[in-house]
Structure formats: C-alpha cells, structure tokens
Amino acid sequence: MRNCPATVARCRILFRLFLSFSALISSPAFARAQQNNSREELLVLPGEIGRPGGRLVVSLRGEPKTLNPLIAADARSREVIAVMQADLIHINRATQLTEPALAKSWNISPDGLTYTLVLRKGLKFSDGQPMDADDVLFSFRVYLDENTHAPQRDLLIVGGKPVAVRKIDAQTVVFQLAKPYGVGERLFDGLAILPRHLFEKPFQEGKLGQIGSLNAAANQWAGLGPFRLKEYVAGQRLVLERNPYYWKSDAKNNRLPYLDELVFLFVPNADAQVLKFQSGETDMISQLGAENFSVLSRQQNGYTVADAGPGLEYNFLFFNLNDLGEKASADLQRKQKWFREVKFRQAVSAAADREAIVRLVYQGRGTPLWGLVTPGNKRWNDANLPHPSRSLDRARALLKEAGFSWTTAPNGESTLQDSDGKPVEFSILTSSTNADRSKMAALLQDDLKQLGMRVQVVPMEFRSLLDRVTQSKEYDACIMGVASYDADPNSDINVWLSSGGTHLWNPSQPHPSTPWEAEIDRLIEDQMSARTFDQRKKLYDRAQEILAEYQPMIFLASPDILAGAKNSVGNFHPAVLEPYVLWNVEQLYLKSGRENAAL
C-alpha cells in the first residue's frame, strides 16, 4: 500500500516523459507560432489542462539574499530567481533534454562554432516592456563584463575566449565560439535574459551589484519568468504574483501560469518544513529525507508523497591528499602516507557496506554508488563501471599487499598497523546538521573497525568543515555530498579538473600532482570540445573508470528524490533535477476552488 503513490507518480513521470518526447519529435508543436495572436508566438506546453487561479505555498530553506541573478550565490536565491527569470534555451527537468524557451529555434553550424538563435515574437517582460535581441546582447555583455563579477562568466569563456554575440535582426542572435563546445546548446540553460530598460543605467554606473534587493519596490524589477515580485515580509515570506505577459500557454490556449500567487515561506529547518506541510500550511514539499518521507507516507492525510527515483546527489568519502609540504603536522604527514597509497583507498572502498547505507540511512530509497554519475543520470551513467560487492577479505589482502599488518591485543581486538608499526587511526569529518551523512560515518566507522582501523567521527558545523577542507586543509578524511545541477558532465567540471575548486581531495592545483589526475584532466577537456555525444560519452566513461580505479573519492550512495504535495495540487511531477517540484511551476494548478493554504 505504502508504495502505491510513489509508483503512480513514477508512471505519471514516464507518461510525461513520453509526452515530451513525442512533442520534441513533432517539433512544430513546440516551435510553431500560435496564430490567434499575430504579434505573439506563445510556447504551447503539452500536458494536463489546469484551472486558473489560487495561491500555492511552499517552504524555502531560508531567506533568499537577492533577486539579482548576477550576484546570487546561495541556493535559496537561485530557487526564487528560477521562477522569476527565463533563459533562451531550457533543459527540461523531466526529460533532461533541451527544449526551446525564449528562443523558438536554434541552429548550430557544422563546425560547432556558430549558434544562431531565433527569438519568439512579441515577448514582454513582467512589467509589460517588450523584449528583443538587444536585451539578449545586453545580458551577455553584462555577464561577460569583468567588473560585474557574475558567476555566469566562467561558463561563457570557451577555449580561453569569451563568447562573441552578434545581432542579425530584432529576432535573431548569433553566438560565436572560439572552440567547439561539447555542452552545446545546454550552455544557455539558466542564463537569464535581463531587462535592458531597467539595468542599463545601473550597469553604466557600475552599480549592478547593488540592485535586486528584496526590499525594492515591485515595479523596479522585471523578468521573463512565470512569476513576478509582489510582496516581501522580512523573516517570514516572499509573495510572487502571476506574470500576465508570460510566454507559454497550455494546449487549450490558456495563458500560463495557472496560479495567481506563489508564496515562499522561510522555514530554515527540514523537520519544521515537514511539520508545516503536515499541518497544511504549505502545499508542497521537496528535498524530503527518507525518514521524514516514511513518516509522511505512514499517515497520509490529504496529501501524496512521491519517490521520483535516484537523483544526482552523490555522497562520498575522501582523504586529505593535499600536498602541504612543511605546513602539514608530522601526524598528518604520517597519515597521508597511508592515504596516498592507492591500495589503502581501495581497501576502504572494498570494506564499505554500501547496501547497509542505502538500507539504514535511506530506508531503501537510494542507490549504492561506485562512481560520480548516479543512475538518475540516464544518459551519462557508465554501465561498464565495475560494482564490486563488499568484501573484507579483498580489503585485507589489499592492505597486506600495501605493507600493513595486524597485531592482536590481549582482549582479542586486532589493530591495523603500518609498516612502521604505527596503528592506523584517523578521523572523518561530517556536517553536524546532516543526519544522513553522520549516519554514513557511523556505519563506515564500524566497517573499518572490522579491518582494525580506529576511526573517529567528528561532526562539525558545515561552514567550518568546508573551511577546513578547502582553506586550512587540516583534516584526515571527510564525508560530503554534492548534487549536480545538471545531468551534463559540465556541471561537475570543478570536481573533475585538478585545477577546480571542488576537486575536494586536493583542490586548485597549479599542475596535476599525479599522472592519473593529469589523464582525467585531459579526458575531461577533450570531452568538452568533442562534437558528438558518443565521442563525449566514451571519453567521460574512461574518466569515470580512472576515478573508480584510484578511488580519490570513495563513492557511497545516492538518495532518491522525495517530494510531496497536497492532493489538490495538479500537475505535480517531481523531477530529479533542481528545482525538484517547481520546475513546471507554470503548469501547477489547484484542483478545488478554495484557497489552499492560508497565510
């Protein structure tokens, strides 16, 4: 019984997948202009027809810092910006494929260097001002301007040169790349087109970073997303209202979005979010932990919870492989000698009981992992990656080969020691606010005890943990999780490249410190400029295999994406990509006439 809703939801997703695919194949359905209004070319979305009106309330992990996409660095701001802004080409969160957005069609030249995008006609910002190629040009000028310090700038530097943007006519824009870019049109996802009429003056005055505060009056802000700013109450909520100029419609010519209002309540704690959802104060919930998911599914009362399947989050253990030279304490230097031993890391990996992690931490709602790409990422998952089952014998054999031995204390406890006779002891850092990872650490601690390693688990506040790992580099080992924002390997590029800031075991290296890291760098860079998917996949698979062999990250498990919504919410189809439940916010609607949640 308990699994029923989840299965139903999965079927719905499959159905949606099918719909989207068929829509893509018969591409005119997407790109064709809607003729009832000769000035506007609305994007017609397939899917269930909804009811207009109503207010949807969701909780947000905390207060967003800004509405300005140029300075937004925190997840909460990005979540809000995602429903207020729009991009030229968008990645469908359910199919994980690109589809037309502000650009109704696009064309890539055979050499992969020129992208020609044709914009929709009659587009308007949420304040009613028209949008055309000049806004696109302006947006990319802002993104690429060095003084703006936009986080998007790095994405637009291809082959060492910024992307050149050229206007052909009011509806056509050409992007010129210096080098073929394997990511292709996915590049445009998430790059919001900015309102030139509002941004030009602050940009010329160099004040772009100062605008976009939540306190600004609603008429000073505009976007192309389905919702626009209505009201902000500090510490409590952010109220967005329907953008009447939004450029999508359903199959029956109703302009989207259906909802009149979208409200974000600021609820900083995951458990408090569950309580708010249970008491009916919010209509939807996402990023549910497995334990809270089972609490909700046990006492279902007017709501449905859904398991969208494995997501893109990967949790892993890594050792401190930084080359610290003289700075490292003698203790850490001694430990790093073990950590640098590939067989030591392989032994730890062989001893990790991934099945137990999935069962005890995720209550079965997760997948064991042996690589960075999760099964949720269907296109890029390497089916040939070995999945060795847990074996303490193999782990012991590996340790013995690497020169480790065991001594047995009088009470029968055996202790692993290195070739110098020192006992193998180290600590694992985990984030104290993440109960899942603390549990993983406790399980690993017990697994490694069976190899005679004495492991201490050190829970730590997440920011100081991050500081230790990336700045002071004083730690032995750490358990962390990363959620890729896109299925394309491009989103993990900073984890892969030895020069990347999130190459966690040894970040921001000037030169790759090991031959295999150099090899991975080469593969990842080659795959970025490879033309076809097959070529890229081959290179990327090879990189995954190297990672699996050298185990700088010992991958553990990936949780399913769990979400819930009131039964009155229509078109609820959680996706495994962020934003998990709001990705189709323009199609969400309320089934009954009454207002759902009161403020």
Next chain:
Amino acid sequence: MIRRRKLAIWLLVLGALHAIVICAGFFAPYDPVEQDRKNPYMPPMRLHLLDTQKHLHLRPFVYVFQLRPGSFDQYVEDPTQPRPLHFFVAGAPYRLSGFLPARLHLFGAGNDRIYLLGTDAFGRDQLSRLLFGGQVSLLAGLLGAGFTLLIGWCIGAVAGYFGGWRDDVLMRLAELFLALPWLYLLFAIRAFLPLSVNPLHAFFLIVAVIAAVGWARPARLVRGIVLSAKERDFVRAARGFGASNFYLLRRHILPETFSVLLTQAAILIPHYVLAEMTLSFLGLGVPEPVPSWGNLLSNLQQYSVLVSYWWMYLPALAMVPFFLGYLGLASALQERADPYKIERRSLGSLA
C-alpha cells in the same frame, strides 16, 4: 530511629541502582556498539509466558519480529517463532565494572538475538546501550560532583577562615564564575581542542568542565559556615590556648561543613548527570559509538525519530529513579543533620 531508617532505605535503593549500572556487562545481553544491520529500529520484544494456545510456559519467551514486506522499519510479531530466554549464558566478552574480563550474561537467546528495549538506527541493542550509557553518565556525575566539592570546599574554607583580601578575591572570582554563560563557554572550549578527541579524553574533558564551572556555589556555602563557626566561643577559646590555624580548621571548623557537603553532593550528582546529558545531547560529549544517556537521547533531535519510535525515549526515563534516589537521600541527610547541633555544643562548652 525513623530518620535513620529513611536514610538506610534511600542508600539501599541507590546502591542497588548503581550496582546494576556498574555491572552493566552482566545485565546487558550484548556489546553496546555491535550493529545488527538487518534489524534497525526494531520495537521492544514483549516477554510472554502464555503462548497463542494459552499454554503456560515456565521459561519466558518472545516472539520473533519480521520486517513487514516492502517496509523498512515496520515489524510484525511472528507467533510461529517463539524464542525462549536463557539465563546465565555466555555471550559477548566484556569487562565487569571496567576491570574483570567476563563473558557471563544474565540472559540471552543462544545464537539468536533478543531486544527487550528495541534497537536504534543501526540495530544496536537499546537495553545494552542504556546500561553501558549509564556508566558514562553516572561516573561523569559522580566525578564531576566530587571535584566540584573538593574545589569549592578548599576555596570556601580559605576565603571564610582567612578573610580579608583573600576573601574578596576568591568571592569575586566565584561571582564571575556564577555569571558565566557556561554552555557557550563549553562550545568555545570544544572549538579550541583538536579535531578528534578519543572517548576517554572527551569524558574527562566533560568532567573537568562541569567541575570547573560549578565550584562557586558550594564554595560560598562553605564560606558562610566557616565564617560563623570561626566566631564560636569554643573556637575562640581554642585559639586562646594557642591552637594553630591548621588545627582549628581540622578539629573545629571543617567538621561543621561535612553535613552541608554531603547534602550538596546528593543534590549536585543528579544535576551533573543532567549536565553530561545536555552536553552529549548537543554533541559535545563522548563521541559515537560510545553510549551515554545524552548520546542516546540525541537521536530524538530528528523529527522522524520523535514521532515514530517511542522506545528511543527510554533513556530519559532511566534517570528518573536515580534522580528520585538522590533527592530522597538529600532530604534524609538534611533531616539528619541537626540544625541545633552547633548551638547545643556551644552551650555544652559553656556549662
């Protein structure tokens, strides 16, 4: 007589409770850190004497729990599989009260497992963890109270007896300590310490911190008694006969403080057990997997545990008899300490 009997009863109760915790290895069926990964969050098994056919069995037994298909933490009792309890069985090795190696357990079920108080997230036996956790929490309380009273006694005696600038300095220091926000102080201390603290160090750190923070109140109490005692006629007389400071303190003054110290001890110990639980609950205490009552309760910080698994609350109940015992002891001690003793003795010396 009644007073004395009351004291004896409370001492007996506390003695029995402590004996159970000291001999945790014997009363606990399993090793407290052993994980049974197939059985997470298993509810407590009920002891039966009557089977499904209403037949009486002399040996208590439990029915095995089976995981409900497709579920992770929902168990159903399987009445076809009784599992009898065996008494005085050999099992997991342990050290009785930390020293004597032994294998004998009060009960067990052969190679099968019995969870009378259920299991936690890792399938660890909650009963065993509760008993072993008591060792950590109670020892922290006892040692912490002991150190506190020792420090407070010395400082109070010095301040009260010698007076003057010593009294001023020590008492201002005591006021400073009373005003410290000690929880934040603890966070600060913990942040300065090395990353990984092994359980033994963490334990002594807690004890030291609890003791260092709490000495001010007993010191002030002791100082008050010393102040009044040193002005008594018999003390003055002894001084007149040429008694040294040390002799006066040892023979006449400090004995007056003993009854207060005892009562203070009976009040402080449960408080300090609670302090240990608070610290461990906040993750500042002994690290996983070593159990302590605070550690066990820290699971309840998660909403899902709070609403799903009632047996995770049991460690909070465990301390109730200890608290009642100590508070009963404290009141019995207070009654026994005759408030007129000093008066009568000074009258006697006059006569």
